[in-house]
Amino acid sequence: MTEPPKKRGRPRAFDPSLALDRATDTFLRFGYAGASLEALTTAMGVNKPSLYATFGDKRRLFFRALEELATKIGRRCRLAFERGDSLESSLREMFLEAVDIYSSSDAPAGCLVVSGSATEAIVDEGMAQFSRELFALCDKVMAKWMVPYVREGSAVSAMVLSQLCNGVIHDISLRARIGESKVKLREHAxxxxxxxxxxxx
Amino acid sequence: MTEPPKKRGRPRAFDPSLALDRATDTFLRFGYAGASLEALTTAMGVNKPSLYATFGDKRRLFFRALEELATKIGRRCRLAFERGDSLESSLREMFLEAVDIYSSSDAPAGCLVVSGSATEAIVDEGMAQFSRELFALCDKVMAKWMVPYVREGSAVSAMVLSQLCNGVIHDISLRARIGESKVKLREHAxxxxxxxxxxxx
DNA sequence: TCATTTTTGTACCGAATAGAACAAAATGCC
DNA sequence: GGCATTTTGTTCTATTCGGTACAAAAATGA
Known part of the structure; x- marks a missing residue:
């Protein structure tokens, strides 16, 4: 499968998936407003007309990057949580995974939502809505993972615990972004x- | 006190303190990179030459705004914490205060560090350092407030609790920025x- | 071979950007 | 009143911004 579909015209000179990853890194590095088209095209190895033909304008490219990255990170968090065999060990695995994700040497530190779309959210309702929906989804999905560990009628519900966990993850992304050391971040986790x-x- | 020092030349036509507040709002609204000098000068009611003469360039103006705002918020959090008469009530007061601060109708939602300097931190080491020092100070100061409530030899130290509290506050600022309702934020708090x-x- | 289709590279657009130059205006001091 | 001093408003500049027009290039299909 995935054999080339043999299209008619001149073949693209770049891998759209790889180019999108480079765009993600650029947005992560400079933020949405700070990422110029020149920085993007240079990092992606793509000319402006090719960028526009393939991804649409800057804003749509950003959404593509967001969606792709959110999926990747969601999966990594779930797998990490499942590595644990108790609530504490599951949380520890997940938070440590967040440290790895947000302070990896392969990509600029931080989170594309926290330091990207959330910053833009006030002047762009579309980004605000995207962020709200993503946060709500994360809260809801993670709450399901928490259910087995929350006693019935507990003062702390699965949802409250879930929101706190997402808060910790957001905070880790922040602290990673401002350059706190991995050692400190792991302690924190x-x-x-x-x-x-x-x-x- | 604060009587006018009777300077020599033409008197300023604006209140620097008020202008700084307007600058803070503008940086909050658009982020650092997104806040143009035109938006700043318009909001501040000040011409560009006056802005430069009074505050230096855009970056120094931002630092001034950061310092002033951090002091204000720190004071409000401390007062709120002191209103409580138990750990839970103190935390509740503080978190609810954070909701008011970060989703006030008087200013754009969110936090100038979370959505401002942290975003810029990767491309501006000065902002990264400022943010690190501020976070470290907040963690340390808040840990002192926690000490009376943490048993000796507890699995959760005052510092860990303090960092979690600051994480909750950062998260509230984020969720406020993307437009979550005050009702939801208060529940969260x-x-x-x-x-x-x-x-x- | 040659037309068709698609992507490429270059060159360009008007608007917006951060910042500076400069003379007019408004004060205190002599 | 005039002079020194400081701020003001206007204007300018060089650069960069996001986005596009257009023709050359590279593939397939006939």
Missing amino acids: RGAAVALARSVT | RGAAVALARSVT
């Missing part, structure tokens, strides 16, 4: 796992 | 207070 696990006991 | 207070029991 472990401490948060202990505390949040204790909150439902 | 109350839930976080319950959970974090329970984590040290």
Whole structure:
């Protein structure tokens, strides 16, 4: 499968998927407003007309990057959570994974929503809505993971715990972005796992 | 006190303190990169030469805004925390205060560090350093407030609790910025207070 | 071979950008 | 009143911004 469909005209000289990854890095690095078309096209190895033909304008390119990255990160978090065999160990795995994601040496530090679309959200209702829906989804999905660990009638519901976990992850992305060391971030992740696990006991 | 020092030349036609507040709002609204000098001078009611003479360039103006705002917010958080008479009530007061601060109708929603300097931190080491030092200070100061409520030898230290609290506050600023309702934010704040207070029991 | 189709590279557009130059205006001091 | 001083408003500049026009290039189909 995925054999080339043998299209008619001149073949593209770049890999759209790879180019999108480069665009993601550029948006991560400079933010949405700060990422100039020149920086984007240079990083992507693509001319402006090709960029427009393939991805539409800057804003649509950003949404494509957002969607792709959110999916990737969501999957990594779920897999990390599933590695644990207790609430505390699951949270620890997930938070440590967040440290790896947001302070990887392969990409600019931080989160494309926290430091990208959220910043733009005030002047772009579309980005605000995207962010709200994504946050709501994360809260809801993660709450499901929490259910087995929350006693019935507990003072702390699965949803509250889930929102706190997402808050910790957002905070890790922030602290990574401003250059806190991996050692410190990992300590932070472990401490948060202990505390949040204790909150439902 | 504060009597006019009777300077020599033509008197300024604007109040620098008020102008700085307007600049803060503009940076909050558009982010650092997105806030154009025209938007700034228009909001501040000041011409560009006056802006440069009074505050230096755009970057220095931003630092001035940051410093002033951080002081104000720090004070409000401390006062709110002191209104409580238990860990849970103190945290609740503080988190609810954060909701008011970050989703006030008087100013654009969100936090100038989270959605401002942190976004710029990767391309501006000065902003990264400012943010790191501010976060470290907040963690340290808030940890002192927590000490009375943390048992000796507890699995959750005052510092871990403090970092979590700051994480909750950062998260509230984020969720406020993307337009979550005050009702939802207040629920979030109350839930976080319950959970974090329970984590040290 | 040659027409058709699609992408490529270059060159360009008007608007907006951060910042500076400069003379007029408004004050205190002598 | 005049002079020194400082701020003001206007104007300018060089650059960069997001986005596009257009023709050459590279593939397929007939």
